[in-house]
Amino acid sequence: MSSPATTPTAARTPRKAALASWIGSALEYYDFAVYGTAAALVLNHLFFPTETSPGAAILFAMGTVGVAYVVRPLGALVMGPLADRFGRKFVLMLTLFMIGGATFAVGCLPTYDQVGMLAPALLVLCRVVQGLSAAGEQASAISMSLEHADEDRRAYTTSWTLQGTQFGTLLATAVFIPFTLLPEEALFSWGWRVPFWLSAVVVVVAYLIRRHLEEPPAFQEARHEVPAGQPVSPLSVLLRHHRAAVARIAAAAMINTVNVVFTVWSLSFATSVVGLDRATMLWVSVLANAVALFVIPAVALLADRVGRKPVFLAGVLGPAVMMYPYLAAVHAGNWPLIFLFGAIMSGCLYSMANSIWPSFYAEMLPLPVRVTGLALGTQIGFAVSGGFAPVLASAVAGPAGDNWLGVAVFVTIACLISGGAALTATETAQKSLDEIDALHSSRTEAAELQALGTGQEPAAGRGAEEPAASGAGR
Known part of the structure; x- marks a missing residue:
């Protein structure tokens, strides 16, 4: 195990962490709001057969909106442990490209008239990717900003993640409104695609901000411990x-x-x-x-x-x-x-x-x-x-x-x-x-949390011997 003297000391960057969290949340809710608007206006016409039951097409389109929410708990089970094991930044970068890539892909999908039932299948796949990544995006962003925040401003720093959700929703509404004013032929042929493609701009900006963001100091201290045994x-x-x-x-x-x-x-x-x-x-x-x-x-x-x-x-x-x-x-x-x-x-x-x-x-x-x-x-x-x-x-x-x-x-x-x-x-x-x-951190879990932070397997019976403070995993 490395000594405290050789463990790198990282500085907290609350403003950068808050900005990185804000723009990620803005992208996430921009994507969700744009998709919801498009599902109500055009996707039911373009991605589902309407010859026999237009009402069913509307129902299916609304169902694709809910798909992303249904899979989010599963995304939490996947992305959460990845962030706690490999880093908050690792998951933030991963989910950034997953959410942004899936949203951009929706704007490129062929329609039902072009490829039949493959069109709604691809649409659902894009929504699944969005949903799986969304849970990890928000939780990782909040944890990153919390652990970078000054101790007396933690609520303020983390609040920018939720402020980003409000901005993303407003941005999506503002972007989509001009396209709804297009002639119907233009809206259904290419106009609806542009708001999805514009998510690429947000992805690029978010990447430029996040690539220089460091993991929180406490997480880095835990990760720089020498691993031994099964994590x-x-x-x-x-x-x-x-x-x-x-x-x-x-x-x-x-x-x-x-x-x-x-x-x-x-x-x-x-x-x-x-x-x-x-x-x-x-x-x-x-x-x-x-x-x-x-x-x-x-x-x-x-x-x-x-x-x-x-x-x-x-x-x-x-x-x-x-x-x-x-x-x-x-x-x-x-x-x-x-x-x-x-x-x-x-x-x-x-x-x-x-x-x-x-x-x-x-x-x-x-x-x-x-x-x-x-x-x-x-x-x-x-x-x-x-x-x-x-x-x-x-x-x-x-x-x-x-x-x-x-x-x-x-x-x-x-x-x-x-x-x-x-x-x-x-x-x-x-x-x-x-x-x-x-x-x-209770006495019975102290050694286990320490091992989780350092990558070491806890020794048998060790948890009952160490004080609760050691459970911080730092």
């Missing part, structure tokens, strides 16, 4: 010793139900049941995202001062209350109140939780299993809330789809689950990352 699997350590943390993160991630109901169910309720203008309702979401761009970093600074839990809980309880007046305003067709309550609920209150969860969740895990646990916990929670919330909300709304009060109660229940999970977590804002690692 310990991050996933096996996580499932043996941190199942409770993964479950807590998954339950807390149910706060995503607020976003799903706001962006999906309420849009359908407003346009299909109440009869409001679809384009105007889309601008409600645009306004909320624009407000969130400013709220997310500002609230994160507050969390670095007063703590993660109070800010996160405010971001959980606030939307639970505001969902009632927002849906009531939609039901009444009151545009000023729809915009006002939408901006307050999603842009301000939900963004409080959205800003804090990167640092809050990541600090529930020690360094050697941080990406694996963060990826698995969040993707399980997102899969449940994103996959089932729209269906459950529609069922609660009833056959006529007008029981908005029941849907608001459903959202409140999801928020209470999220808040209850957050209450069981330990406040970590005032602790250093070394203290956090020691906090989450």
Whole structure:
């Protein structure tokens, strides 16, 4: 084992790490938003047979949107351990080209008229690649920025990952709008492809930023230890010793139900049941995202001062209350109140939780299993809330789809689950990352985590002899 004197000392680069995380998240959500828009407008016409059942083509196109979310937990099982074993930067570079490459490839695919059923098969394959890489991208970016951050600004530094998601969504909307104004022949022949090809620009910029980014100092210190024996699997350590943390993160991630109901169910309720203008309702979401761009970093600074839990809980309880007046305003067709309550609920209150969860969740895990646990916990929670919330909300709304009060109660229940999970977590804002690692490392796992950090196989019975602090894997 190398001595401390010979172990290279790396410097933290919080700004570079935050920028690298921001642009990766922007690319990821640009890709997802562009694909969702294209699926609704053109992919159902171009990639699926419509002669017998146009409705079925629409259903299949929407199904390809969900494919990426279904495979994300699997991606967490693959990408998370890779990041904890081989490095955060390794996975960030890998997922960058996987997401960007798959998105660019969609713009190059032949249509159903050209190659038949091969067209939708290739489309699904591209979505699978996007989904597998997305879980590792976000968890690795958050861990990278957390471990590079100054100790008193961890929430602020990691919040830029979520700020990037808001920007990517807005960018995708702005890019696609001009192409929807093209004549239908031009849109269906080449216009829809251009937004997918433009993702290559983001990939190049992200690569230029990330190629000079170093692994976090703590991870480098662990990796420079001389390996010996069979390495310990991050996933096996996580499932043996941190199942409770993964479950807590998954339950807390149910706060995503607020976003799903706001962006999906309420849009359908407003346009299909109440009869409001679809384009105007889309601008409600645009306004909320624009407000969130400013709220997310500002609230994160507050969390670095007063703590993660109070800010996160405010971001959980606030939307639970505001969902009632927002849906009531939609039901009444009151545009000023729809915009006002939408901006307050999603842009301000939900963004409080959205800003804090990167640092809050990541600090529930020690360094050697941080990406694996963060990826698995969040993707399980997102899969449940994103996959089932729209269906459950529609069922609660009833056959006529007008029981908005029941849907608001459903959202409140999801928020209470999220808040209850957050209450069981330990406040970590005032602790250093070394203290956090020691906090989450029990005596029985100390030797195993040390071996995971150094690449050594733990000796039998050694875990009961070493202090918990050695579990930091550093």
